[in-house]
Amino acid sequence: MKESRTIVQTLSDSAGADQAPADEAETGRTFAGVGVSPGRIIGSVLLMPKAVREPAVGELLAAGTSAGDASAALRTAAKAVQANLTARSASAVGAGREVLEATALMANDPMLVKAAVKLITNGASAERAIWDAAASVAEMLHNLGGYMAERATDVLDVRGRIVAELRGVPAPGIPFSETPFILVGEDLAPADTATLDPAKVMALVTASGGPQSHTAIIARALGLPAVVAAVGVDGLTDGTLVFVDGAAGTIVVDPGADEVALAKSWETTTAALAVFDGTGRLKDGHLVPLLSNVGGAKDAVKAAAAGAQGVGLLRTEFCFLERDTEPTIAEQVEAYRGVFDAFPGKKVVVRTLDAGADKPLPFLTDASEPNPALGVRGYRTDFTSPGVLERQLQAIAQAVEGTKAQVWVMAPMISTAEEAEHFASLCATAGLTTPGVMVEVPSAALTSASILEHVDFVSLGTNDLTQYAMAADRQLGQLAGLNTPWQPAVLQLIRLTVAGSVDEGHDKPVGVCGEAAADPALAVVLVGLGVATLSMTARALSAVAAVLASVTLVEAEQLAKLALSAHSAADARRLVREKLPILISLGL
């Protein structure tokens, strides 16, 4: 159930009411972007500060500034950052509170400050001195490994805050506010979104980024309205009141009565859409199991509560993203078992570590690759770091023992039948009985019949399949128009994947676990193309179920044909949506 939250804020209680008001000339100004997560909301803007720029290497004390003055300024800045983090920790709870308390102590740490003051005495500027002093400390922690290595990032975070304080610019990271706000930025990195508090952030708006960017994915997972690629929106000032429409992709500055009415009606819609009965089916009774994509046990428990019929994608790398070293088998067993236990008797599809490109893992991936999306990522890390995959499969097999979940395992970034065969043999060695692969490289879609001779199922990862089919980086806002699974070429690849399964002859299932499955209109098209199961963020289950229940299989097949023959992605989307009147009545 959605927690009750006041969606319409008034100017008087908005986060930035005491800050600069919107420019008069800005009133009613509209920004157009790409809507990536539905919802209509009014709130005040807080800007995501830009990352702190590194002071020039060898930057010296400015003329007229003594080492004593610079040291005093540094001590003042370190104290201010400590005070700020301590104040924030007071309002935090649990693990978040402990992290903030420890980070606050680091900000004014005698060892760190002394090391920096020594560099200032030798002539360095305060900014450069703290930059280098913190880098040495971070390196020392990193070399200690384990828990200490993970704290190295905290030291670097503190460093950025001290430099920002010395420069008199806002601290990096998601801004802090007592009251909820709409977060506006150029783009958000995975590290930023990890600390995002959905109780404080009402909506996400970015000037850059595409529909498959992290901003979009996290917004859908949290059920926050979001608009990406809204050029110029990062020029707004803190405290500006805006209306965000996450379906239409628009932002209106200083909204009027029309927008207030739209935001109010959205509250009614979300209440109506909050229920999924746990069985995905079409109007004619044709079953389409609806599963959930999860990153760990916490997600899995939520997904089960939302009615998910299993897990279609367990992103195992999310259990280990902040890690410097390979997790032990025991740690992995514990992480996986938490997910299995949430779905007794149900299917859980585990995807082996998908590191690389936008999800680097220091123990597996090479950050210096010129073209990481086309580099050693996903299954391919087995070429360069042999053993990690085998140990993960052993851990999965151990976690299966004693649980009631039906565990399937699949490898990401498979390009050939040969790779699928090798992965299936590794699974067999580990004692895992249901191997499968992801279809996200066009070559795998085109050869799915040969691939399915070696494995029991395939799952389409539409985000990567789209970026590779269209040769368009999913992080680039300028290419958002190309980067949509509504592209008829992407739909053709999905059709061919299903056709390959039919040719293979054993009725092996083709599922979808990409973001495409969370778009209710596209979900109808996917079912019409012959996709057996859909896996999505738990938030989308009820909307997808409601729309699927409004069509028969024959109707879904007709809509799929319509989309396949469209001349553009926009046409495909428009033609299908016109035939699904339920979308309008639900406000989707």
Added chain:
Amino acid sequence: MSERTAVIASRVGLHARPAGIFVAAVGELPLEVTIAMAGEPADDAMDASSILSIMSLGASNGDTVVLRAEGEGADEALESLVKILETDLDAE
């Protein structure tokens, strides 16, 4: 110079929350306190008010550390710090 030894009681060792509690307690004292692993020369001792120093010390559960301080009230101050180290702070 006063000197006391303490055996680390916290199961996670002297980092994370236990380190934070210890450093905060040292910070409230009007004295300079150092910490070292037992058997290491006093010259290599670290500033006990620095969480980063404490973390780099890497003291685990069961390890013995040496606290040193000089000046009025040093004995009492070290006693209070030993008590903190010999409590399983992670359990509280």
